[in-house]
Amino acid sequence: MPKQSDKFSTPKNAHLMESEREIRFELPFEMDFENLSYIGVVLHETWGVNEHHHEHFELCYVESGQGWFTINDSLYTVSKGDLFLTKPGESHQGAASGELPFRLYYLGFNLEQMRSLEIEYYRIGFNRVEKDENHFIKYLFDSIVDEVRMKRQLSKMMVEGMFIQLLVTIVRIYNADNKGHTEGRKLATVIIDILNYLHSDIRADHNVADLSQRFHISRSHLAREFKQHMGVNIGVYIRSLCLDKAKHLLRETNESVCAIAETLNFTSIHTFSIFFKRHTGTPPVEYRKQNICSKVVK
Template identity: 70%
Template sequence: MEKKRSTKYNTPKDSRLLESDKEIRFELPYETEFENLSYIGVVLYETWHVPGHHHEHFELCYVESGQGWFTIDGSYYTVSQGDLFITKPGESHQGAAAGDLPFRLYYLGFNLEQMRSLEVEYYKIGFNRVEKDENGLIKSIFDNIFDELRMKIFLSKTMVQGLFIQLLVSIVRIYKASSQERNHGAKKLPSDIIEVLNYLHAEIRADLTINDLAHQFHISRSHLAREFKEHLGVTIGEYIRSLCLDKAKHLLLETGESVSSIAVKLHFTSIHTFSIFFKRHSGKSPLEFRNHNTSR
């Protein structure tokens, strides 16, 4: 059921570089320059969230800094600095940054149809999807691939292919070394909680209550409160406040919108209410936060 609800993300058709202050992404279709590597990118975005989707290739993600969560076919995982995780072709997955720390995520899409021995090993990766890059090797290889793609120096394509294979083998070795199925705290996330999470990230607003959500998704208030707290470790109210605070910080730093406009956008009852909320949870007023972080 989960796969049917998720959006299919297609493999890139053209080679190109996509770059902004929040993301760098190289799209590298299999049929052109590289046989197995589809895309590689990095995001730096405190309120990053990707909705449920699936695709026909493997995907590797590596958390360089910050904290977050993701689901694979309804199984819920938390991730933090140094964690890497894999999704397989056809698996429905989604994820988001969490907390106040800057969030930086490397990601890479790849196909192993021409590398059958490695493909078998990747399909063998079981329920335990989160592993630590204990010695920083994975990050180092990611950085080297980025450098080669950016500089485009002599034989850079050959070097990228070699680094890519080194990355694939290194990851398999990491998973193989801890194949005792430690579970890494994974637990099945109910479909109604997944729907609530998707809604909360799509509709970041301060006036949402647990009663509104229970009515929206036809769930009893007590059941929703209990399930949400059990699976995510925080109450719905705490989660909504965290989303609103992260979104407010983003709008204050990345746009020229006025404080009153941001208060309206996040559905606070007044600019005064928004200012009190922001100062209580960040230690600064909205203007103090903006001035302090944009004057550096």
């Protein structure tokens, strides 16, 4: 691992935690850019962060080493070149693991002024680990950090341009298999609140009636607004979240099918199995076997 002085000096506007060997820039760095909240670089092997949540998106990029993250108790392992994304309201934590040198970039941002991107990010599914195949995300991270550190002429404009490039590239990476896109309008506050709530507690028994009561909005208005903003009705969205998380738990954990059904608040393992087979064409146990086999083959 390079020494701290090899690449980074500490500008006046940076907060450097020497005991943790972490550099973090709180933004705007004497500039007027509201969407990018902070950017940081972890420079040590024993990094870890306790469970927490926040009201903005956060992207992590593993430059070297191995580690893990969780979202609401679902485990994700990460290694060199991996991206990991959390959405507002999602409880998450993470740490380095193994003996390899560990280096992590992280970025906090909101999308309140970027209408189309805000919807695209909320549509990203439960599979949150993707690979930066061509190292373009690393290049953009390095370039942004360098601009923040050096504060060159017109740095604000340069950072804004690279930041937007980074945001769009991330969406394309996560949605590589998704041909569709939506140039949506700005999400209403109540829709953002509902999305944050649904993602923070993914479960099969969410329904329009309970949500309308919790968020003080009529059922018809909620159904209409959600469909207009997100392009699908709220019931379909809830089912997609459950299916996405079920697939992840079956692939990446040893939890029993019964335990997964309970985690997602299905009334029984039978109900869960019917749900899963209806939407995938494969029973949960068979889906797990097929995915374990495919991993072994790779």
